[in-house]
Amino acid sequence: MSFAPPPMSLLAELTHRCPLACPYCSNPLALDRRAAEMETADWLRVLDEAASLGVLQVHFSGGEPMARHDLPELVRHASKLNLYTNLITSGVLINDVTLEALDTAGLDHIQLSFQDVDEAGAERIGGLRGAQEKKLNAARLIKARGIPLTLNFVVHRENVARVPEMLDLAHELGAGRVEIAHTQYYGWGLKNRDLLMPSAAQLEASTEAVVKARARFGNSLAIDYVTPDYHADQPKPCMGGWGQRFVNITPSGKVLPCHAAETIPNVVFPSVTTESLGAIWQDSPLFNLFRGTDWMPEPCRSCSLKEVDWGGCRCQALALTGDASATDPVCARSNQHALVMEAATAGHDGEFLYRRFRAI
Amino acid sequence: MSVSEDSILKFTRGHRLQHDRVRDVWLIQAPEKAFIADPIAAAILQLVDGARPLSVLIDTLAETYQAPRETIAGDVQTLLTSLIEQKVLSA
Ligand code: SF4
Ligand code: SF4
Numbered sequence: 457m458s459f460a461p462p463p464m465s466l467l468a469e470l471t472h473r474c475p476l477a478c479p480y481c482s483n484p485l486a487l488d489r490r491a492a493e494m495e496t497a498d499w500l501r502v503l504d505e506a507a508s509l510g511v512l513q514v515h516f517s518g519g520e521p522m523a524r525h526d527l528p529e530l531v532r533h534a535s536k537l538n539l540y541t542n543l544i545t546s547g548v549l550i551n552d553v554t555l556e557a558l559d560t561a562g563l564d565h566i567q568l569s570f571q572d573v574d575e576a577g578a579e580r581i582g583g584l585r586g587a588q589e590k591k592l593n594a595a596r597l598i599k600a601r602g603i604p605l606t607l608n609f610v611v612h613r614e615n616v617a618r619v620p621e622m623l624d625l626a627h628e629l630g631a632g633r634v635e636i637a638h639t640q641y642y643g644w645g646l647k648n649r650d651l652l653m654p655s656a657a658q659l660e661a662s663t664e665a666v667v668k669a670r671a672r673f674g675n676s677l678a679i680d681y682v683t684p685d686y687h688a689d690q691p692k693p694c695m696g697g698w699g700q701r702f703v704n705i706t707p708s709g710k711v712l713p714c715h716a717a718e719t720i721p722n723v724v725f726p727s728v729t730t731e732s733l734g735a736i737w738q739d740s741p742l743f744n745l746f747r748g749t750d751w752m753p754e755p756c757r758s759c760s761l762k763e764v765d766w767g768g769c770r771c772q773a774l775a776l777t778g779d780a781s782a783t784d785p786v787c788a789r790s791n792q793h794a795l796v797m798e799a800a801t802a803g804h805d806g807e808f809l810y811r812r813f814r815a816i
Numbered sequence: 817m818s819v820s821e822d823s824i825l826k827f828t829r830g831h832r833l834q835h836d837r838v839r840d841v842w843l844i845q846a847p848e849k850a851f852i853a854d855p856i857a858a859a860i861l862q863l864v865d866g867a868r869p870l871s872v873l874i875d876t877l878a879e880t881y882q883a884p885r886e887t888i889a890g891d892v893q894t895l896l897t898s899l900i901e902q903k904v905l906s907a
Contacts (some may be wrong), residue, residue, distance in 0.1 A: 510836070510838035512843065512845065513845070513848070513850065540850070542847045564830055565847045567828050604828075604829055606847055606848065632847070675902065675903065
């Protein structure tokens with residue numbers, strides 16, 4: 457087994473609890489309950505291990521990471537380790553007091569998500585009455601403290617027409633960056649795919665809105681634009697390659713190469729509750745399963761792009777073809793590309809399945 | 817555009833220079849990404865402290881590297897102008 461370079465980023469999913477219920481949430485369908493969450497001490501140790509392994513940035517995420525009262529303590533610890541600390545939040549739990557605690561703990565950056573610019577549209581997705589006002593207020597509080605801010609909008613067929621207004625709002629609120637991310641179809645997003653899928657014309661219009669805004673706002677607003685896979689013919693290099701740059705830890709301590717990897721069958725999911733992060737990263741079967749290019753089937757194996765996109769996304773290949781080691785069917789060279797083309801233009805009937813804890 | 821030599825530069829909030837012990841490189845940490853600073857950029861940026869004016873930085877580099885001041889000043893201007901445009905630094 458060859459030596460794997462250390463990960464750059466850690467996505468620390470502190471909890472699956474969240475006051476919102478977005479039908480595109482990337483969390484798994486089987487959410488971890490509070491009782492299954494790791495203790496503060498576990499996370500402190502994980503941060504130590506991550507820093508010594510070579511992780512540079514920690515993204516505190518969830519669910520809603522602010523649902524954990526130990527978040528400021530974790531941020532403080534990560535800052536002391538010289539890790540760059542990023543909070544990925546819905547913002548609905550931000551107020552003067554909670555924000556001050558994070559600020560004084562040394563938080564470097566906040567990514568604040570909005571479901572829409574239109575209040576009714578936002579509530580239809582997030583399912584929380586009054587959330588929009590809280591988010592706008594959170595953005596203002598963050599700005600007032602001078603904490604660097606990125607706004608995040610997940611876009612789909614119901615809100616994608618409002619991309620121009622989303623970009624305006626980001627500018628108006630003084631965010632340094634905005635992310636316009638077309639929905640990725642994992643977890644809950646996959647369940648709701650037909651209802652979320654934009655048309656080719658919608659996609660084109662949103663891309664154009666981004667191009668125009670880039671010209672208009674220049675350096676005053678950095679725009680990150682994530683295109684959807686399904687209207688494409690070459691896959692994205694998912695997570696910069698399996699087990700190459702990125703590591704995800706779930707609320708209960710499972711360590712994954714990407715946040716959707718819990719769907720992969722016939723493999724043991726390593727946990728930081730029983731093994732060190734370094735050992736998992738280097739030696740676990742899960743991280744070595746699709747690392748590099750040796751595992752690849754044709755057409756990837758003899759493709760000149762295999763170290764560009766790493767054969768695309770394993771979880772997507774699994775979800776669409778039933779085989780996690782297949783070429784990502786987003787690729788036009790895949791003999792199953794028709795699956796993606798059909799899904800991109802499927803009907804759009806039915807009701808959203810909202811992200812909720814299932815009754816057991 | 818060029819930066820006045822009287823300017824006192826600093827990293828904006830959300831950006832910092834950091835030595836990565838594991839990979840033995842200098843990095844600029846930025847919102848949700850990190851860039852590798854090449855050795856020349858790293859030498860310049862290590863002097864950015866929010867206290868000394870640019871002229872002193874250039875003098876120091878010229879002295880350390882025993883190079884003509886104009887050459888150093890040119891390199892420094894190119895790097896800093898672009899980092900100011902990207903809002904990594906502020907003057
Ligand atoms: S996508 Fe929505 S439901 Fe999922 S964690 Fe974020 S805010 Fe909560
Ligand atoms: S064949 Fe495989 S490596 Fe080549 S472009 Fe398609 S997914 Fe990428």
